[in-house]
Amino acid sequence: MSANNNTAVQAATLTINGRPVEINGEKNLLEVVRKAGIDLPTFCYHSELSAFGACRQCLVETEDGRILASCSVPADPGMKIKTHSPRVQRIRKVALELLLANHDRECTTCEKSGVCKLQDLAQRYGIDEVRFGKRDQKMPLDLSSPAIVRNPNRCILCGDCVRMCKEVQGLGILDFANRGASMVVTPAFGRDIADVECVNCGQCAAVCPTGALTVKSEIDQAWAAIYDDSKTVVVQIAPAVRVAVGDAFGLKPGEISLGKLVAALRMIGIDKVFDTSFAADLTVMEETTEFINRLRSGAQLPQFTSCCPAWVKYAEQYYPDMLSNLSSCRSPQQMFGSVAKRYYTKELNIDPKDMYVISVMPCTAKKFEAARPEFSNDGVRDVDLVLTTQEIAHMIKEAGINFAELEEDSLDMPFGFTTGAGVIFGVTGGVAEAVLRAANFLLTGEELQKVAFTEVRGLAGTRAATVDVAGHEVRVAITHTLGEIKALMEKIRKGEEYFDIIEVMACPGGCIGGAGQPGQNTIELRTKRSEGIYRADTRMQLRKAQENPLVQHVYDKWLGQYGSHEAHEALHTQYSGRSRMPGEGISIMQGQSQGEKVDVAVCVGTCCFLKGSTQMLADLTELIDQSGYADQVNLRAAFCLENCAGSASVKVDGKIIGGLTAKKSAVVMQEIMAALRNKKAKVEA
Amino acid sequence: MPPIGETSELERINQVIAEYGNNQSALIPVLQQVQEVYHYLPEEILTYVATALNLSPATVYGVATFYAQFSLEAKGKHVVRVCDGTACHVRGSTPVLNAIRKKVGLTAGMKTTGDRQFTVETVSCLGACGLAPAVVIDDRIYGQMTPEAVSIVLDELMKEVD
Numbered sequence: 001m002s003a004n005n006n007t008a009v010q011a012a013t014l015t016i017n018g019r020p021v022e023i024n025g026e027k028n029l030l031e032v033v034r035k036a037g038i039d040l041p042t043f044c045y046h047s048e049l050s051a052f053g054a055c056r057q058c059l060v061e062t063e064d065g066r067i068l069a070s071c072s073v074p075a076d077p078g079m080k081i082k083t084h085s086p087r088v089q090r091i092r093k094v095a096l097e098l099l100l101a102n103h104d105r106e107c108t109t110c111e112k113s114g115v116c117k118l119q120d121l122a123q124r125y126g127i128d129e130v131r132f133g134k135r136d137q138k139m140p141l142d143l144s145s146p147a148i149v150r151n152p153n154r155c156i157l158c159g160d161c162v163r164m165c166k167e168v169q170g171l172g173i174l175d176f177a178n179r180g181a182s183m184v185v186t187p188a189f190g191r192d193i194a195d196v197e198c199v200n201c202g203q204c205a206a207v208c209p210t211g212a213l214t215v216k217s218e219i220d221q222a223w224a225a226i227y228d229d230s231k232t233v234v235v236q237i238a239p240a241v242r243v244a245v246g247d248a249f250g251l252k253p254g255e256i257s258l259g260k261l262v263a264a265l266r267m268i269g270i271d272k273v274f275d276t277s278f279a280a281d282l283t284v285m286e287e288t289t290e291f292i293n294r295l296r297s298g299a300q301l302p303q304f305t306s307c308c309p310a311w312v313k314y315a316e317q318y319y320p321d322m323l324s325n326l327s328s329c330r331s332p333q334q335m336f337g338s339v340a341k342r343y344y345t346k347e348l349n350i351d352p353k354d355m356y357v358i359s360v361m362p363c364t365a366k367k368f369e370a371a372r373p374e375f376s377n378d379g380v381r382d383v384d385l386v387l388t389t390q391e392i393a394h395m396i397k398e399a400g401i402n403f404a405e406l407e408e409d410s411l412d413m414p415f416g417f418t419t420g421a422g423v424i425f426g427v428t429g430g431v432a433e434a435v436l437r438a439a440n441f442l443l444t445g446e447e448l449q450k451v452a453f454t455e456v457r458g459l460a461g462t463r464a465a466t467v468d469v470a471g472h473e474v475r476v477a478i479t480h481t482l483g484e485i486k487a488l489m490e491k492i493r494k495g496e497e498y499f500d501i502i503e504v505m506a507c508p509g510g511c512i513g514g515a516g517q518p519g520q521n522t523i524e525l526r527t528k529r530s531e532g533i534y535r536a537d538t539r540m541q542l543r544k545a546q547e548n549p550l551v552q553h554v555y556d557k558w559l560g561q562y563g564s565h566e567a568h569e570a571l572h573t574q575y576s577g578r579s580r581m582p583g584e585g586i587s588i589m590q591g592q593s594q595g596e597k598v599d600v601a602v603c604v605g606t607c608c609f610l611k612g613s614t615q616m617l618a619d620l621t622e623l624i625d626q627s628g629y630a631d632q633v634n635l636r637a638a639f640c641l642e643n644c645a646g647s648a649s650v651k652v653d654g655k656i657i658g659g660l661t662a663k664k665s666a667v668v669m670q671e672i673m674a675a676l677r678n679k680k681a682k683v684e685a
Numbered sequence: 686m687p688p689i690g691e692t693s694e695l696e697r698i699n700q701v702i703a704e705y706g707n708n709q710s711a712l713i714p715v716l717q718q719v720q721e722v723y724h725y726l727p728e729e730i731l732t733y734v735a736t737a738l739n740l741s742p743a744t745v746y747g748v749a750t751f752y753a754q755f756s757l758e759a760k761g762k763h764v765v766r767v768c769d770g771t772a773c774h775v776r777g778s779t780p781v782l783n784a785i786r787k788k789v790g791l792t793a794g795m796k797t798t799g800d801r802q803f804t805v806e807t808v809s810c811l812g813a814c815g816l817a818p819a820v821v822i823d824d825r826i827y828g829q830m831t832p833e834a835v836s837i838v839l840d841e842l843m844k845e846v847d
């Protein structure tokens with residue numbers, strides 16, 4: 001009995017460089033080595049992704065002379081390994097040299113210079129010459145995306161981006177193609193990334209160890225606006241920026257440095273510095289109003305949050321049939337832009353085109369959002385430019401400002417006053433909590449004592465809670481990363497789960513883990529930042545959006561009631577389905593007649609496919625053949641007719657016929673005959 | 686361009702997909718079927734396959750480009766493969782190749798004629814070195830080719846085409 005106890009208590013150990021190290025459930029040998037304080041280099045290992053074992057940097061040598069990739073083997077008790085034996089060192093160096101041989105080594109002009117893993121390791125291992133030839137052919141850059149830049153000449157084929165997009169985001173936009181020397185990492189069919197289903201989350205760039213995937217820099221436009229005397233330059237700072245910008249200047253991770261950032265922006269020459277959290281308070285009022293209306297009527301639940309532009313694009317692509325469940329609220333960034341250009345310009349008595357709104361965001365997808373056509377008026381964008389935290393840090397460095405030593409400065413008014421509700425938007429669970437802080441009040445006019453809804457907090461992938469809101473049992477779900485929402489959606493569609501409100505953020509940890517933030521995006525760092533956000537919340541005088549006197553002022557002066565017509569004009573939007581792939585689809589029949597022909601498209605996109613549209617297509621082809629009018633019909637299979645809510649769909653000469661099933665080919669045939677008769681009648685007339 | 690997706694063809698692909706129960710393990714057999722039906726892997730069909738198997742188009746593209754048995758380019762009705770292995774090269778495969786390209790009307794960089802009648806490729810070795818220089822047209826092998834001889838063979842084929 002006691003002997004048993006003993007073995008249970010004694011932890012298993014292994015020996016690293018002659019020293020015993022305990023094994024505590026680490027998932028592989030590499031994790032144990034790192035725990036022992038040895039920073040084994042890696043390119044293709046990321047603790048939140050699957051192990052790949054391709055870069056050959058994490059090698060160790062065993063007692064019996066075997067070389068192991070420590071990322072891909074379990075930590076076995078009793079193992080004896082060396083992490084920098086001469087053999088291991090030599091192999092590691094050669095592997096590194098091979099990677100460098102294939103890499104465009106123009107470091108001085110690379111955005112990642114200074115934070116590049118490859119550069120760092122080349123330095124650590126003292127690589128002073130690369131003996132292998134240079135890749136002579138330059139591949140073109142992909143500048144198509146508003147969010148990220150792909151430079152395949154710098155790619156070392158570690159596959160980190162591939163696994164991030166596939167495993168964490170559930171998308172799989174990038175993958176390996178070709179083989180041997182011509183292997184590349186690319187979107188489908190070698191297309192530009194803007195021409196595929198990429199949602200601009202930037203997480204691929206956040207894990208890329210080299211400069212092959214980087215955030216698109218728009219610093220030049222910012223300087224140009226600052227030095228343009230005709231422009232009043234207004235900056236809004238997103239909630240998650242305040243706990244991350246300090247990282248770029250060696251401050252403690254998670255430290256709140258909003259005051260320093262405000263001071264730096266003033267020194268750079270920004271005219272007005274405001275807080276996106278103010279607009280987030282506004283979002284809370286609109287989104288909660290919308291939610292309680294849905295709750296009262298019981299219609300169109302669950303309500304999904306809509307402040308994450310990567311999630312919005314994802315929903316437009318993959319859940320076009322559920323877009324009416326998305327909150328119609330614009331994101332805080334866009335609410336701010338709209339209020340600034342519509343109303344604040346009046347207050348300042350300037351033309352909207354003379355105001356230049358810059359957002360400082362943790363996010364690359366915000367660049368895409370700000371450029372969406374629905375957020376422009378007469379060619380003037382509500383938000384003129386989006387800079388990521390990385391970019392603003394870059395500008396501050398460029399301006400020679402000693403950030404760490406700056407005296408804190410305070411925000412401008414009126415959009416510099418915020419409550420804790422607006423600040424917690426920066427972390428997963430924050431939007432849901434902010435809505436819960438307001439829901440009871442908006443429903444009954446009574447304030448709750450409770451402020452912190454800790455049941456929705458944390459960094460677990462998907463969290464669920466039931467919260468009592470004035471007698472309604474509200475089912476809340478919170479998810480972050482798109483892979484998580486994909487899994488949850490499947491359960492919801494199968495009827496296995498039910499929720500009233502669902503918060504979705506595309507980035508791990510929410511905006512604090514945005515791809516535009518500086519530093520290595522690890523779970524440890526996100527935990528620190530999350531703590532920072534909640535610390536900022538508790539330090540606020542006011543913590544509920546409905547208590548924000550300046551938000552109230554905006555309603556009194558300009559918007560009227562919560563959810564009013566004016567508020568809808570200024571603060572809401574609508575969504576529409578996006579075809580996932582460009583192109584005409586698959587041509588099935590082409591009428592040979594010289595005269596007019598009827599165009600028929602049968603959708604075989606996901607929703608319609610699942611409803612049996614391919615069977616219908618097969619039957620329809622036969623019907624057309626038998627009808628004797630085959631020469632007057634063009635038939636194709638389309639990938640999306642953007643009528644997913646009414647799938648399966650067919651388009652006959654521009655007219656959509658929805659609600660079809662596998663057996664409904666005859667209905668379509670009737671429509672085709674009608675269209676043919678129409679054409680004939682027109683010709684005769 | 687002629688239709689690339691007769692339903693009967695799409696159906697043959699659907700059958701293979703159904704056989705595997707819309708499972709991702711179907712990918713390679715499905716691609717083989719697509720290759721057989723269309724003689725290449727059209728982008729549209731690959732996107733369709735991705736939807737049906739719940740894979741990303743990039744993953745399907747990756748597999749399609751990994752295996753040499755798959756081709757992403759449309760091939761002509763007749764595929765002409767000129768051997769450029771050492772033996773054939775030494776015995777004059779280059780003039781033969783040039784003659785073929787000229788005859789069917791291919792300009793630099795093109796592999797398939799605009800009317801999709803001919804695709805001309807080179808291969809490293811057909812294993813028919815005794816017949817050098819060797820040319821394979823639609824699975825028939827022609828040995829000891831000269832520019833003149835190959836021109837006669839092509840004339841015959843082109844008559845059929847008309």
Ligand code: SF4
Pocket residue numbers: 148164165169171172173174197198199200201202203204205
């Ligand atoms: S930006 Fe996001 S969606 Fe686009 S390829 Fe990268 S990880 Fe995938």
Ligand code: SF4
Pocket residue numbers: 154155156157158159160161162185204207208209210212213
């Ligand atoms: S783009 Fe970057 S992350 Fe992706 S494979 Fe290349 S080096 Fe690795």
Ligand code: FES
Pocket residue numbers: 041042043044045052053054055056057058059069070071072
């Ligand atoms: S980290 Fe182990 S092989 Fe790359």
